[in-house]
Amino acid sequence: MTILRVPDNLPVNTTDLDLTFNNITILYNGDFLHLVNLRYLDVSFNPIHTVQSSSFNGLSSLLRLEFNGHVLNYSEASMPVDIFKPLHTLTNLSMRSDISRFYRSPLNDLPDIAFGSLTNLRHLNIDTGPRTVFKSGFSNLTKLRYLVLGDTVAHGTSFSCGLGTLTNETLKGLMKTQITYIQLNGCSLQTFQRDSLKYLTNLTDFIMQGASLMKGDLQNIFKALTVFQNKSMSTVSITNLQSDSIYIAVGSSVHLKTLCPICVSHIDLDSSDIIFLDLQGVPLFNCPLIKCMKSINLRHNRISFGGLSILSFFFVPFFSNLETVDISLQRKLSVDEALSVHHGGHVPxxxxxxxxxxxxxxxxxxxxxxxxxxxxxxxxxxxxxxxxxxxxxxxxxxxxxxxxxxxxxxxxxxxxxxxxxxxxxxxxxxxxxxxxxxxxxxxxxxxxxxxxxxxxxxxxxxxxxxxxxxxxxxxxxxxxxxxxxxxxxxxxxxxxxxxxxxxxxxxxxxxxxxxxxxxxxxxxxxxxxxxxxxxxxxxxxxxxxxxxxxxxxxxxxxxxxxxxxxxxxxxxxxxxxxxxxxxxxxxxxxxxxKAFQRYCVSGFWLIVSMGGTSFVVVTLISAFIFIKNKMKLKLILLRMIGQNIYPKKRNEFLYDAYIIYTDSIISWVFNELRIELETSGKIKLNLRDRDHVPGGCLADDILEAVRDSWKVVLILTEDFLKSDLAYFTMCNCLSAITLTTPQRLIIVIDHQMRIPTNIDFLLEAVPQRNIITVDIEATHTHFNYSGLADIILYEETSQ
Incomplete structure (x- = not known):
């Protein structure tokens, strides 16, 4: 159940109060009068449109106020000028809302007199409009260090940057503050003037991620940072910068000489469409940037390091404090390089x-x-x-x-x-x-x-x-x-x-x-x-x-x-x-x-009982027969104990034979083998390039084809053994040999192939009758197609 106004029965010793996601529309005078020990207050995501002048009376100890997701219009009617006077201890304030509601009536002027009462404020996260200017009232925030104007997230909800211009006057009202950190993430700026940052004389961290410039490019931002020359900065982070400049097609050039007079420790230019690093004119022995830099991130740009002058590499030892370098994943616009192929052996x-x-x-x-x-x-x-x-x-x-x-x-x-x-x-x-x-x-x-x-x-x-x-x-x-x-x-x-x-x-x-x-x-x-x-x-x-x-x-x-x-x-x-x-x-x-165990154990005990008559002779004969006719013997023995298992018939399958071949012999398979077996012999074949759906998973296609075919004809060639799925295919061919299909696998071996020892497991599992050796290149004179057809059509008798 949501509440409609601030409860009046809260304990006096309350230090943290969370009223988020309710239906409070007005903060009335005296709502918090008795909460003198409150340190943290969150009234976010309430449709608050009015805050009365004495609403915050009594909050003499409040340190942090979260006021996000409101519907205030920042007018004096919704925010009286003395609204924040009781909050003389407040250090953190976040007031972000849906800026789309300001499209018809842009938010240009913030109530600077009201905010000027927060003399102890250190961290401010505030809404802005397309032409917002921070006026003189903000000069009272002499302890302010962190200013967030860009995209931000509160309670899982994103709030966008509304700032549309950064002129030389935008931040003038903040000149007496101690701001060291400014965040402009996601801001879509029509204007970024060169002296727009000059009033933030203590700035050490400039964060601008995912922003866009309607005019200019990365170099314009660098020029704006030159107001900090001969000063030290901790971080300059300009990532995922989007530019609508007419030069977007060729990307941006970075002139390090522009930043050279600034002592920056960490530079992050990830995904900023940089195509060239210009080191021309950089004073090698008198460049604070080179001496101060500890980390640089240039990943996901389009820099061609091969195009750098060899003199550039003489700069490397002068980066005396550099610890981290990331120049990975450069996106080149070169088709030739993308299609290059490696050749050659060892090059001394x-x-x-x-x-x-x-x-x-x-x-x-x-x-x-x-x-x-x-x-x-x-x-x-x-x-x-x-x-x-x-x-x-x-x-x-x-x-x-x-x-x-x-x-x-x-x-x-x-x-x-x-x-x-x-x-x-x-x-x-x-x-x-x-x-x-x-x-x-x-x-x-x-x-x-x-x-x-x-x-x-x-x-x-x-x-x-x-x-x-x-x-x-x-x-x-x-x-x-x-x-x-x-x-x-x-x-x-x-x-x-x-x-x-x-x-x-x-x-x-x-x-x-x-x-x-x-x-x-x-x-x-x-x-x-x-x-x-x-x-x-x-x-x-x-x-x-x-x-x-x-x-x-x-x-x-x-x-x-x-x-x-x-x-x-x-x-x-x-x-x-x-x-x-x-x-x-x-x-x-x-x-x-249990059924699986009975299936496996029954054959074993039957063999043991039959071996009692003549242990040595029967054991030797049984071993020989079992090795040569393993599947057939199991089938016979199981029938003797009443297991009604019979060989599968040809008409139980969609195809008579699945032909496994490689691309190197596709012409022979379709022009000779197919004609002799299918056209002349009326044997229905499953051929990969004809019967399988293009683009599917090869392993799944093999499994399905083996399952749907009466016999499997595996054509062993050198190319087949080198293929990625060779071992997988051979294993699944062996798995196709079961009690109900003991003669299922037929192997055709290329006469010119040297048979490796590591496929003995495959050849030993197939009867000699089902192994055919042939010179594929001379098949029109030597291959016995009728013999292969007889093996395919051969059916086990249910004796």
């Missing part, structure tokens, strides 16, 4: 290139300053002993078979989205104090990591956070992390991993991300290792989302582990292929656990 450095840094620099972010920075050099950083953060990501660097020295104190290093396919085995040895290493999508060679992974990162004894995500890694050395005993977070997401490195030596490990890899199960050795790590570390968080697991009888241990492990999983419910070859979830299988 002719010399050890010296690179000067400011003597106190701690943080350097140059991410994304180029899309093709090219080969790295052997570099010696001078004055780099204090550098703790270095970001070179998204910059198109390649050929890391080089050495960077002079950054021994570096703690955070980001090389993400560069090309590290060529990397020196000792590249990271010169960064012994690294705590965070980000190597997301750096195109590591898997063979190189397998052979040199432990040595490559072995010297990072203090590493805590390690990101190796999105690198197409299939295997990692089991001991790659063994010497990194301080690791707390490991990110291996978005790879193709099927193994997990040893984690038992990582006593501080808290989280490992294995999401979106190629795991179909976690073997007993991995489960024990994860449990041991969780026990030793008093907890372990593990992410497995995005992997498609196998929910068959062989995965029973894994399914039980998901329910019982002490490892903290990311939900514990993962997609999987069930025993029928259908997509399901691990939780779904667990809810039908």
């Amino acid at each position: 450095s002719p010399i050890l290139l010296p690179l000067f840094l400011p003597p106190k620099i701690k943080s350097l972010n140059i991410a994304g300053i180029s899309s093709n920075a090219g080969p790295l050099w052997d570099i010696k950083f001078l004055n780099g002993t204090n550098v703790q953060f270095l970001n070179l990501s998204y910059s198109g660097f390649r050929d890391f078979n080089h050495t960077l020295i002079g950054l021994e104190s570096l703690e955070i290093f980001d090389l993400s989205h560069n090309d590290m396919s060529i990397t020196s085995k000792t590249f990271f040895d010169t960064f012994p104090n690294l705590k965070q290493l980000r190597l997301n999508c750096v195109q590591f060679d898997n063979g190189f990591i397998l052979q040199h992974g432990k040595g490559l990162f072995g010297q990072l004894k203090k590493l805590e956070n390690f990101d190796l995500s999105d690198n197409d890694l299939v295997f990692l050395p089991s001991d790659i992390f063994s010497s990194l005993v301080t690791l707390r977070v490991i990110n291996l997401a978005f790879n193709n991993l099927i193994t997990i490195p040893d984690l038992t030596s990582l006593g501080k490990l808290n989280f490992i991300d294995l999401s979106h890899n190629s795991f179909t199960t976690l073997g007993n050795n991995y489960r024990k290792m994860l449990d041991k790590t969780a026990e030793f570390n008093n907890g372990l968080n593990l992410s497995l989302l995005g992997n498609t697991f196998s929910c068959d009888c062989e995965s029973t241990g894994f399914l039980i582990w998901l329910e019982e492990t002490s490892v903290k999983l990311d939900g514990g419910n993962y997609s999987c292929m069930d025993i029928t070859g259908q997509m399901s979830y691990t939780k779904t299988v667990q809810t039908k656990w």
